[in-house]
Amino acid sequence: MSKDEKLAQEVKAWRAKGGFTAEAAAKVLGIPKRTFEGIEQGRGFPYPALLRVAMESKTLSLQAMPEESHRVDWRQKPGRSV
Template sequence: MNENEKLAQDVKAWRAKEGFTAEAAAKVLGIPKRTFEGIEQGRGFPYPVLLRAAMKSEDLLQKPLREDLQRGE
C-alpha cells in the first residue's frame, strides 16, 4: 500500500468514526469538497502530516460545530 492509499484509508476511517458526510468533513478541515473526495479516492494530498494532525485536533471537532455539520448546516 502506498502513502496515498494509506492516507485515503485513514481519512475514510476518520470520517466514518466522526459520522460526517464528505461535505461536512471537508468543511471541518477547511478544504474544498472535491479535494477531500480526491484524498478519499487515493489521489493524495500535498500536506498529509498536517491533514492527519487536523483530523486528531479536538479543537477542530468542538461539539457545537459537530452538531451543526451533522445536521447539514
C-alpha cells in the same frame, strides 16, 4: 500499499468515526469538497502530515464541544441573539 492509499484509508476511517458526510468533513477541515473526495479516492494530498494533525485536532475539538454548542440555528439573523 502506497502512501496515498494509506492516507485515504485514514481519512475514510476518521470520517466514518465522526459520522461526517464528505461535505461536512471537508468543511470541518477547511478544504474544498472535491479535494477531500480526491484524498479519499487515493489521489493524495501535498501535506499529509498537516492533514493528519488537522483531523486529530478537529476530532478533539468536536468531542469537547457540548452537543448543542455546535448546532446552528439558521433562522437567527447574523449579529443578533435570540
